[in-house]
Amino acid sequence: MDGTESTGKRETGDDGSGKPTLRTIAELTGLAVTTVSRALGGAPQIALETREKVQRVAAEIGYLPDRAAQRLRTGRTNVISLVLDPHDEILGFGSSLVSGLTDALRDTSYHLVITPHFANVPAIDPVRYIMRNRMADGIVFSRTEPFDARVKLLTENGFPFICHGRTELTAAHPYVDYNNFSFAYEATKRLIAKGRKRLAIILPPRRFTFFQHIQYGFMSAVRESGIDFEIAEGVDLDSPSADIQAQVFYRTAEPNPPDGYICGGEVSALAVMAALSDRGLVAGSDVDIVAKQTSGLFNLIRPRIDTIYEDIADAGRQMGRLLLRRIADEPAEDLQSLQQPRLNFSQLT
Numbered sequence: 001m002d003g004t005e006s007t008g009k010r011e012t013g014d015d016g017s018g019k020p021t022l023r024t025i026a027e028l029t030g031l032a033v034t035t036v037s038r039a040l041g042g043a044p045q046i047a048l049e050t051r052e053k054v055q056r057v058a059a060e061i062g063y064l065p066d067r068a069a070q071r072l073r074t075g076r077t078n079v080i081s082l083v084l085d086p087h088d089e090i091l092g093f094g095s096s097l098v099s100g101l102t103d104a105l106r107d108t109s110y111h112l113v114i115t116p117h118f119a120n121v122p123a124i125d126p127v128r129y130i131m132r133n134r135m136a137d138g139i140v141f142s143r144t145e146p147f148d149a150r151v152k153l154l155t156e157n158g159f160p161f162i163c164h165g166r167t168e169l170t171a172a173h174p175y176v177d178y179n180n181f182s183f184a185y186e187a188t189k190r191l192i193a194k195g196r197k198r199l200a201i202i203l204p205p206r207r208f209t210f211f212q213h214i215q216y217g218f219m220s221a222v223r224e225s226g227i228d229f230e231i232a233e234g235v236d237l238d239s240p241s242a243d244i245q246a247q248v249f250y251r252t253a254e255p256n257p258p259d260g261y262i263c264g265g266e267v268s269a270l271a272v273m274a275a276l277s278d279r280g281l282v283a284g285s286d287v288d289i290v291a292k293q294t295s296g297l298f299n300l301i302r303p304r305i306d307t308i309y310e311d312i313a314d315a316g317r318q319m320g321r322l323l324l325r326r327i328a329d330e331p332a333e334d335l336q337s338l339q340q341p342r343l344n345f346s347q348l349t
Contacts, residue, residue, distance in 0.1 A: 029054060086115055097142075097312055099313050116229075177210075191262070199229045202268050203231060228256075243269075291305060
């Protein structure tokens with residue numbers, strides 16, 4: 001029986017619920033129920049043509065798997081949980097990460113479920129809840145700390161996970177991270193090459209691991225050159241943009257203000273540009289900025305500023321693929337990736 005032509009013959013199941021079942025798909029495709037089940041699970045032993053046929057028929061009749069039955073039968077949920085920590089500094093972080101993860105899970109049996117992490121809740125709470133209740137087969141999270149309690153908990157319990165960012169824990173764990181040392185180093189060297197004499201940087205909150213990486217990259221470059229520098233006082237990358245704008249606005253009226261800024265995200269860079277404009281200064285002329293870019297926003301901003309790109313969607317794809325390998329029991333030390341910055345610099349004038 002050709003499943004592409006027969007889906008209209010039977011659209012309800014025989015389990016009494018009126019919902020399509022595996023047997024419904026089997027009858028429509030002429031395949032055995034076990035073959036249908038394995039094809040829907042993406043078993044590589046089943047021919048690709050058969051898998052595509054089964055998945056097409058399942059979609060046409062509105063088949064939905066019984067997650068509870070799957071879990072009882074296999075011990076797995078076929079769910080990947082992304083614990084999403086909303087923050088404003090990286091524009092489009094959540095949507096880009098979801099896009100990459102979804103792409104990695106395409107053509108697999110896994111579904112992505114987003115679990116929000118609210119600011120007033122300890123970061124470990126949603127992770128502990130998912131693990132204890134077996135709500136997913138693997139967990140994805142971000143904003144790691146040097147001795148991250150989430151990483152420690154999941155590692156000790158053998159629960160598959162991957163994080164966006166590294167830790168300083170001795171036990172190897174899966175991660176995808178961005179080379180923030182290189183970002184800060186290259187941004188600083190760029191400003192020095194453009195003739196800037198006093199540089200300022202807006203750092204991440206101190207509790208995150210990438211605070212150390214960005215600070216170290218910045219300090220390495222300024223020490224090599226001997227140039228004057230300062231750390232923006234009273235604000236960090238998690239500060240409201242209005243606070244960053246105010247800090248830069250007041251600093252520009254004080255003696256010996258910075259003539260070059262390194263911004264770890266687009267929002268902080270926009271706040272710096274707004275403060276400079278309010279003082280009658282021009283970015284790229286009176287003061288130079290190098291910003292981390294994660295969206296297409298700065299392609300539309302004038303005057304243009306130098307940026308260094310971080311590909312969040314690609315990080316999501318890598319995290320999804322590596323997590324699937326971890327679920328398949330590959331060693332954690334083989335599941336680590338460090339993304340390199342992409343420089344978007346105009347020619348020196």
